Amino acid sequence: MFQAIRYRLLFSYLAVLTLILGVFAIAVRITFAYTLREELENRLAVLAESASGELDLEDKGLEVDGEDILLNPNQSVQWFDLEGRLINQLGDDPLTVPFDPDQTLQTQTVPYPVKGITLPVREEERNDELIGYVRVSESLEGIHETLRRLDWRLGGGVVLALILSGLGGIWLTRQAMQPIERSFQRLQQFTADASHELRNPLMAIKSNAAVALKYAEGIRKSDAEKFRAIASATTQMTALTEDLLLLARTDQAPRQKQDNVNLTALLGELVRLYSAQAKIKHIHLKGQILKQMEVSGDAVQLTRLFTNLLSNALRYTPKQGCIEIQTRREGNQILVSVQDTGIGIAPAQLERIFDRFWRADRSRSYGSGFGLGLAIARNIAQNHGGSITVTSQLGAGSCFTVRLPADVDRVSTDITADRHTAFP
Ligand SMILES: Nc1ncnc2c1ncn2[C@@H]1O[C@H](COP(=O)(O)OP(=O)(O)OP(=O)(O)O)[C@@H](O)[C@H]1O
Ligand SMILES: [Mg+2]
Numbered sequence: 401m402f403q404a405i406r407y408r409l410l411f412s413y414l415a416v417l418t419l420i421l422g423v424f425a426i427a428v429r430i431t432f433a434y435t436l437r438e439e440l441e442n443r444l445a446v447l448a449e450s451a452s453g454e455l456d457l458e459d460k461g462l463e464v465d466g467e468d469i470l471l472n473p474n475q476s477v478q479w480f481d482l483e484g485r486l487i488n489q490l491g492d493d494p495l496t497v498p499f500d501p502d503q504t505l506q507t508q509t510v511p512y513p514v515k516g517i518t519l520p521v522r523e524e525e526r527n528d529e530l531i532g533y534v535r536v537s538e539s540l541e542g543i544h545e546t547l548r549r550l551d552w553r554l555g556g557g558v559v560l561a562l563i564l565s566g567l568g569g570i571w572l573t574r575q576a577m578q579p580i581e582r583s584f585q586r587l588q589q590f591t592a593d594a595s596h597e598l599r600n601p602l603m604a605i606k607s608n609a610a611v612a613l614k615y616a617e618g619i620r621k622s623d624a625e626k627f628r629a630i631a632s633a634t635t636q637m638t639a640l641t642e643d644l645l646l647l648a649r650t651d652q653a654p655r656q657k658q659d660n661v662n663l664t665a666l667l668g669e670l671v672r673l674y675s676a677q678a679k680i681k682h683i684h685l686k687g688q689i690l691k692q693m694e695v696s697g698d699a700v701q702l703t704r705l706f707t708n709l710l711s712n713a714l715r716y717t718p719k720q721g722c723i724e725i726q727t728r729r730e731g732n733q734i735l736v737s738v739q740d741t742g743i744g745i746a747p748a749q750l751e752r753i754f755d756r757f758w759r760a761d762r763s764r765s766y767g768s769g770f771g772l773g774l775a776i777a778r779n780i781a782q783n784h785g786g787s788i789t790v791t792s793q794l795g796a797g798s799c800f801t802v803r804l805p806a807d808v809d810r811v812s813t814d815i816t817a818d819r820h821t822a823f824p
Contacts (some may be wrong), residue, residue, distance in 0.1 A: 409573045410479045410566070417565050418558075425554040432550055437515075441505075443475075448536045451477045452521040455487075457531045464488040474539035476514075479521075495537045506535075513540035519729050538617040587654075592648035595641040602641065606634040636768065643772040646704070647756070650779040651754040655711045660807055663734060664693045666674045666703060667725060674710050683717055687725040693734050697784040705780040708773040709738040709800050715767050715797070717742035733786075734806045739799040745792040753790065754778045777802075 447469075456463050462489055464479045471477065476491025484499045495516040497508045507515045516537030522528040609631040616624045671687040678685035695702070712725045721741045728735050743754060745760060752758050759771040774788075777800075781788040785805045792798035 402577055402584075402755055406573045406577055409576070410569045413569050413573075414566055416564060418562060421561055423556045425427065425558055428554060429547070429550065433543075433547055436546060439621060440515060440538055440540075440543065440704045441517065444515070444536050444538055447471075447475060447477065447538075448517055448519040448534055451479070451536055452519055452534045455479050455521045455532050455534060456525070457523055462487050462532055466490050472538070473737065474542060476516075476537050478537075479532060480535065480537045482530065484533075485530065491537075493537075493539055499533070499535060500535055500596075504515075506537075507540075513544065514538065515540055519706050519733065530816040585681040588648050588651050591644050592652065595645035595648065598641045599638070599645075600719065602634055602638050606631060606638065609634060628657065640770055640772075643776060647772060647776055647779060650701070650776065651781055657700075658696055659699060661695050661697055661699045661702055662693070663702070663736070663804075664689055664691055667706060667727070667736065670703070670706055670710060671725060674714065677714060678723065681714065681717075681721075682719045684722045686723075688727065690734075693727060693729075695734060695784065695804045696807045697804075698780075701780045702784070705777045705802065706736070706738070708777045709802070711740050712773055713740040713798075715769070716740065721797075729771075729806065730803075732792050733805055734804050735801055736804070737799055737801040739797065740809060745790070746794050750790060750792060754788075 401547045432454060451466075451469055454464055454466050456465065462479070462481050464609045466477065466488065469477060469490060471491055473779070474493070476489065476494035478494050478499075479487045480499050480501075481487055484501065486499070487746060493512055493514060495506055495508055495514050496511065497506055499518070500506070501520070503518065505517055507513075516535050518533055518535045520530050521532045521534055523531045609627045612619065612627045613624065613631065616627075620625075667687060667689050671685060671689075675685055702750040709723075710723070717723060717740045723738070726737050726739065743766075749760050753760070754774045755771075756775045757771040759769060778788050781802050781804070786803045788800060788802050790798060790800050
């Protein structure tokens with residue numbers, strides 16, 4: 401149980417951390433990419449400014465004197481006249497997209513990624529008359545390469561941080577769970593000790609009440625009634641302490657015995673035992689039980705598991721109802737289902753029925769149970785490496801399914817093994 405909580409804590413912690421680191425990495429990536437692009441645009445603006453001074457309107461027409469321009473290897477400059485005709489260009493990889501004087505910023509991805517800006521060129525001496533355009537560009541390869549390196553570093557950093565946090569988280573969750581585990585163990589020990597210590601005084605009360613009732617003629621009728629009430633309450637208390645003790649023991653030391661249990665015989669015997677009780681309630685109890693089913697575990701605990709399910713089915717199924725025990729194999733697992741046509745369980749209550757001391761029927765119109773039967777059943781199933789699940793429909797019935805690992809060493813090779821035996 402604590403292992404599961406520990407894992408859940410660890411995974412929640414890692415999920416939150418992944419989210420935070422992810423958001424942080426994305427924010428860094430976006431900011432960095434934005435800054436790089438901004439710097440590139442500033443560089444291009446400066447270059448365009450200096451390149452525009454190189455275009456002059458002479459008598460022969462437009463002329464470019466590009467000697468004073470210092471270009472980086474990944475930059476290019478193009479000069480255009482007012483009709484958009486290319487007059488001159490410098491640099492190896494200029495923009496190849498068609499010139500458009502209205503588009504100040506232009507980006508192309510094929511045949512190579514380039515970003516460029518276009519500025520109008522005006523002649524100061526001619527009253528700022530527009531004489532042409534200059535388009536400067538710079539390859540985006542450098543930015544892309546820087547961002548690729550940043551992605552790898554950020555990704556690596558996030559993964560490393562998660563691994564280190566995971567290791568730290570394992571240690572932290574262990575530290576955090578230790579006091580809870582210790583107090584839970586103390587609580588279990590207390591329940592086990594208290595139930596154990598209550599057994600003897602309860603036995604004494606029970607036997608004294610029985611003795612008094614045996615010689616009832618010597619006592620008053622009203623006193624005999626009181627003794628009967630004492631005996632009945634003591635029986636209930638004894639059952640409760642036994643249940644609590646069993647729960648505490650199955651919590652503490654899961655499975656002490658590892659016998660080969662013949663599940664076929666065990667279930668068959670239970671059907672036979674409960675048939676009389678079912679007949680009194682006019683309930684049809686039947687079993688379809690596979691031959692030669694063996695599981696390894698504790699026969700007493702397994703009997704208790706199926707007894708709890710059967711007694712529930714009998715308790716919560718009205719007269720003329722039907723209860724059916726079915727078994728089947730699924731791979732290396734044995735499935736035992738106890739199906740009834742009883743009162744059923746509301747969907748909202750399904751997840752609570754395995755809680756200790758939980759009962760849907762608080763008015764106790766279906767007998768005076770404690771609400772421990774299913775908690776015990778689940779403990780036993782889990783201690784045997786199995787599980788217990790339920791499907792139910794209010795007013796239509798319930799089906800409890802127990803999965804247990806089959807005893808692989810003793811899986812039968814008999815071809816009749818998968819035949820059912822019908823009970824009764
Ligand atoms: N077959 C069933 N049909 C309908 N409701 C059921 C069935 N089995 C269990 N329940 C519901 O689940 C609750 C818990 O069952 P559980 O066996 O733990 O306690 P209980 O039967 O009330 O008492 P106890 O088993 O301790 O005598 C029951 O009170 C009942 O409301
Ligand atoms: Mg019960």
